[in-house]
Amino acid sequence: MPKTVFPRDFAWGVATSSYQIEGAATEDGKGESIWDRFAHTPGTIKDGSTGDIACDHYHRYQDDVRVMQSLGVNTYRFSIAWPRIVPDGKGAVSPAGLDFYSRLVDALLAANITPFITLYHWDLPQKLQDVGGWNNRETAYAFADYAEIIANHLGDRVKHWITHNELWCTVFLGYSMGVFAPGIRDSKIALQAAHHVLLSHGLAVPRLRAAVGPGAQIGVAPNIGVFYTHSAKLEDQQAVRRIDGNMNRWFLDPMAGRGYPQDMWDFYGEYVPDVQAGDMDIIAAPLDFLGVNYYNTSLIMDNPDGDDLKIKGVPNPDLARTADREIEPQGLYLALTRLHEEYDFPAFYITENGAAYDDTLSPDGRVHDVDRTAFLASHFAQAARAMEAGVPLKGYFVWSLMDNFEWSQGYTLRYGIVYVDFETQERIIKDSGLWYRHFITYSRAALPEPITKDQQLLTE
Numbered sequence: 085m086p087k088t089v090f091p092r093d094f095a096w097g098v099a100t101s102s103y104q105i106e107g108a109a110t111e112d113g114k115g116e117s118i119w120d121r122f123a124h125t126p127g128t129i130k131d132g133s134t135g136d137i138a139c140d141h142y143h144r145y146q147d148d149v150r151v152m153q154s155l156g157v158n159t160y161r162f163s164i165a166w167p168r169i170v171p172d173g174k175g176a177v178s179p180a181g182l183d184f185y186s187r188l189v190d191a192l193l194a195a196n197i198t199p200f201i202t203l204y205h206w207d208l209p210q211k212l213q214d215v216g217g218w219n220n221r222e223t224a225y226a227f228a229d230y231a232e233i234i235a236n237h238l239g240d241r242v243k244h245w246i247t248h249n250e251l252w253c254t255v256f257l258g259y260s261m262g263v264f265a266p267g268i269r270d271s272k273i274a275l276q277a278a279h280h281v282l283l284s285h286g287l288a289v290p291r292l293r294a295a296v297g298p299g300a301q302i303g304v305a306p307n308i309g310v311f312y313t314h315s316a317k318l319e320d321q322q323a324v325r326r327i328d329g330n331m332n333r334w335f336l337d338p339m340a341g342r343g344y345p346q347d348m349w350d351f352y353g354e355y356v357p358d359v360q361a362g363d364m365d366i367i368a369a370p371l372d373f374l375g376v377n378y379y380n381t382s383l384i385m386d387n388p389d390g391d392d393l394k395i396k397g398v399p400n401p402d403l404a405r406t407a408d409r410e411i412e413p414q415g416l417y418l419a420l421t422r423l424h425e426e427y428d429f430p431a432f433y434i435t436e437n438g439a440a441y442d443d444t445l446s447p448d449g450r451v452h453d454v455d456r457t458a459f460l461a462s463h464f465a466q467a468a469r470a471m472e473a474g475v476p477l478k479g480y481f482v483w484s485l486m487d488n489f490e491w492s493q494g495y496t497l498r499y500g501i502v503y504v505d506f507e508t509q510e511r512i513i514k515d516s517g518l519w520y521r522h523f524i525t526y527s528r529a530a531l532p533e534p535i536t537k538d539q540q541l542l543t544e
């Protein structure tokens with residue numbers, strides 16, 4: 085019998101986020117989010133599109149659950165649109181919003197698919213941004229209230245909760261580089277926003293745990309950067325250390341109870357955030373798992389003329405590319421083993437990994453995305469390798485279930501293992517999706533059946 089390291093209860097899933105798929109931007113009392121506002125601002129999105137309709141998942145969620153069933157996945161990671169639940173960010177709660185996610189969860193459970201909920205995948209209520217957004221400490225408290233509201237409503241059926249998706253993107257792309265909502269360019273504000281995002285995470289964790297009760301599994305899903313140095317020069321090595329501090333350690337260290345990394349605190353100087361007494365203890369709330377969003381490695385060199393971090397990313401001549409990123413499966417192994425060695429998280433999930441390609445529908449009605457299949461197969465192999473090296477990896481969510489609104493790139497990048505015709509909203513499982521279904525079945529079939537009580541007695 086072929087050997088597989090993936091156990092029978094391994095979570096094989098797909099992932100999405102609310103703004104990228106739901107559409108129904110103004111329906112049933114949903115409040116405006118910062119992404120609604122940003123995407124409607126001319127010049128922000130490559131193809132001038134918005135998520136107003138996106139995959140129309142809000143109306144088609146039952147069909148989408150059926151698609152997931154055909155893929156054979158046993159888990160689904162999706163996010164809640166905060167302004168669908170609390171339209172103004174705080175205050176009145178929308179029963180229609182709660183009802184939508186409740187119906188989605190019931191449909192998933194009826195299909196034997198375990199829901200993993202992300203509470204924040206970037207669609208902050210615009211009303212909160214109007215008073216500073218993540219730069220305002222009050223947003224952290226509002227987030228914890230919202231987390232408790234939704235957990236009180238779904239916690240009887242949903243045990244797996246993720247507070248934030250890609251905290252670095254929320255704050256640095258949104259508040260420092262301004263390429264994501266809310267489009268602010270201010271490094272001082274970004275670092276204060278980062279502190280409030282971390283604080284909101286720490287405030288939410290115990291409230292989620294209390295609301296969900298026994299069996300609660302609570303984690304967070306940062307984007308993990310894996311950086312290679314351009315040369316052995318000390319300056320380049322120090323540049324790698326800075327970008328690692330900025331993207332990884334600035335978020336992981338506080339959540340792991342170590343406070344902010346001293347080297348980065350010193351480096352940021354006058355930009356460091358205002359931290360109140362007790363904040364770091366709140367942020368260090370114990371977690372059940374760390375989610376890992378991994379896509380690529382980056383080759384880094386020192387750049388004294390550069391912006392804040394004084395670094396430069398350069399193309400890696402040794403690596404092939406997807407439509408938007410370099411491909412380095414080994415980086416996934418490096419990320420997982422490093423995180424396991426350096427931090428004390430009890431378990432890991434790959435909460436996102438996937439690839440964008442320029443997919444087209446063939447005359448035979450199928451999408452022959454061989455490159456994406458190769459991408460996934462090579463990354464699964466590195467996940468297996470990390471497990472063999474002792475990493476307690478519990479699941480893998482492919483990004484994404486279906487093609488969707490890729491933020492500032494609009495609909496120009498297709499990340500799905502299911503093709504979406506945005507004119508007709510037809511879904512077509514790509515060859516990579518068919519392969520994934522086969523892989524899941526095969527990796528389960530290859531496992532020996534669990535030993536029954538009777539068999540056990542016979543061998544005693």
Ligand code: IFM
Nearest residue numbers: 101250377436483490499
């Ligand atoms: O689409 C995004 C997702 O929302 C966050 N992580 C990266 C994906 C692909 O760029």
